[in-house]
Amino acid sequence: MKRIPVVIAGCGGVGRQLLEHIVNCRALHSKQGLVLRVVGVCDSQSMLVANDIFTEELNDDVLARICLEKSRGTSLSELNDIGDCQVFDYKEATMQVIDIAGLLGRSTGLAVVDCTASSETLEVLKQVIDSGCCVVLANKKPLTSSMEDYQKLTSHIRRIRYESTVGAGLPIIASVTRVVASGDSVFRIVGSLSGTLGYVMSEVETGKPFSEVVQAAKRLGYTEPDPRDDLSGMDVARKALILARLIGWQINLDDITVESLYPEEMGPNSMSTEDFLGGGLSLVDKDIAERVRVASLKGNVLRYVCLIEDSRVQVGSQEISKASSIGRLRGSDNVVEIYSRCYKEYPLVIQGAGAGNDTTAAGVLADLIDLQDLFK
Numbered sequence: 370m371k372r373i374p375v376v377i378a379g380c381g382g383v384g385r386q387l388l389e390h391i392v393n394c395r396a397l398h399s400k401q402g403l404v405l406r407v408v409g410v411c412d413s414q415s416m417l418v419a420n421d422i423f424t425e426e427l428n429d430d431v432l433a434r435i436c437l438e439k440s441r442g443t444s445l446s447e448l449n450d451i452g453d454c455q456v457f458d459y460k461e462a463t464m465q466v467i468d469i470a471g472l473l474g475r476s477t478g479l480a481v482v483d484c485t486a487s488s489e490t491l492e493v494l495k496q497v498i499d500s501g502c503c504v505v506l507a508n509k510k511p512l513t514s515s516m517e518d519y520q521k522l523t524s525h526i527r528r529i530r531y532e533s534t535v536g537a538g539l540p541i542i543a544s545v546t547r548v549v550a551s552g553d554s555v556f557r558i559v560g561s562l563s564g565t566l567g568y569v570m571s572e573v574e575t576g577k578p579f580s581e582v583v584q585a586a587k588r589l590g591y592t593e594p595d596p597r598d599d600l601s602g603m604d605v606a607r608k609a610l611i612l613a614r615l616i617g618w619q620i621n622l623d624d625i626t627v628e629s630l631y632p633e634e635m636g637p638n639s640m641s642t643e644d645f646l647g648g649g650l651s652l653v654d655k656d657i658a659e660r661v662r663v664a665s666l667k668g669n670v671l672r673y674v675c676l677i678e679d680s681r682v683q684v685g686s687q688e689i690s691k692a693s694s695i696g697r698l699r700g701s702d703n704v705v706e707i708y709s710r711c712y713k714e715y716p717l718v719i720q721g722a723g724a725g726n727d728t729t730a731a732g733v734l735a736d737l738i739d740l741q742d743l744f745k
């Protein structure tokens with residue numbers, strides 16, 4: 370039986386769902402000769418680590434308790450009674466992950482999974498890669514920092530997987546990677562890459578207020594922790610940057626033209642997420658409803674589109690024909706069209722659920738399993 374040690378950073382919607390998938394897939398993985406050993410779990414304040422990372426793991430009862438307590442808003446630092454593991458504060462946690470990577474990198478190997486929405490994990494992840502260990506990301510921020518950081522993280526390309534950063538569980542990164550690896554050159558990528566904005570745009574068409582459907586998208590687990598990351602277009606810009614870098618473009622986030630759906634004075638420096646959702650956002654309702662109405666008079670719909678073409682990346686709202694592949698999208702579905710030498714006239718098209726904890730965590734789990742050959 371191959372035993373894969375795993376540390377999971379982040380036990381919010383995606384991280385908890387990943388823990389549940391791991392436990393629910395025990396029998397399936399066992400048939401495949403695999404065991405995923407969760408040796409550590411972190412939140413923003415602390416980390417739980419198995420007493421002996423070589424021989425022990427956080428057992429399934431402990432993982433279930435973590436999921437339950439985190440869903441109630443409890444911090445991991447309060448779970449001192451959980452048994453058979455140690456609790457570290459945030460500063461120690463960072464060192465713990467680096468130490469575990471150092472120790473297991475020389476023996477069995479280790480996979481560190483980033484299910485946070487934080488930029489702070491980048492430095493640790495670079496060290497994890499340096500230690501010979503693997504990284505799996507749902508978090509886009511480490512890959513959308515400087516070009517230098519990106520190159521460092523992807524310097525051992527077999528050790529990193531990040532399928533869920535673009536299109537959640539959809540095989541977009543895998544497909545683009547295969548196209549590029551075959552020497553086929555991608556010259557255009559166009560799509561709708563936000564589950565939140567896809568859902569919001571298709572729901573406002575039915576007459577619901579924008580502010581109401583944004584709140585629903587948050588409840589459904591589609592949005593980023595602060596939905597302004599979605600509504601500002603920055604989350605789509607990050608996905609676009611990941612794709613552009615994957616096809617070989619050496620660009621940064623500030624090279625991308627991004628349209629925000631709310632005014633700058635409602636940004637995170639001016640109001641809390643609660644105030645934004647609770648009041649600020651409704652000020653945008655009228656404007657969006659009017660844009661939807663005008664588009665509809667022409668047989669069009671409003672969609673938030675990502676375009677990578679001619680050395681330019683732009684993301685923003687567009688009036689688009691109802692009959693087009695993007696115009697037909699409903700709910701949180703994403704669609705992406707990839708044009709290349711081999712897919713010149715008729716693009717390679719990938720479509721399906723593009724957000725949600727279940728599909729995102731499933732994508733992360735599939736990435737983990739994909740790394741199995743690197744473990745002893």
Ligand SMILES: NC(=O)C1=CN([C@@H]2O[C@H](COP(=O)(O)OP(=O)(O)OC[C@H]3O[C@@H](n4cnc5c(N)ncnc54)[C@H](OP(=O)(O)O)[C@@H]3O)[C@@H](O)[C@H]2O)C=CC1
Pocket residue numbers: 378379380381382383384411412413414439444484485486487489490507508509533534535536537564590591592593594723724725726729
């Ligand atoms: N939801 C979706 O549909 C998709 C999400 N993703 C990505 O998945 C990631 C997670 O999303 P989601 O689960 O919804 O987010 P949540 O806000 O629900 O959870 C984030 C978790 O990360 C923890 N955390 C924050 N900072 C740190 C840190 N520095 N070190 C360790 N842990 C930290 C938080 O801790 P605490 O509990 O203490 O606050 C929390 O447990 C995001 O990057 C998102 O973009 C990607 C594709 C789709």
Ligand SMILES: N[C@@H](CC=O)C(=O)O
Pocket residue numbers: 534535536537562563564565566591592593599604723724725
């Ligand atoms: N907030 C994102 C989640 C996936 O990356 C989205 O809505 O697409």
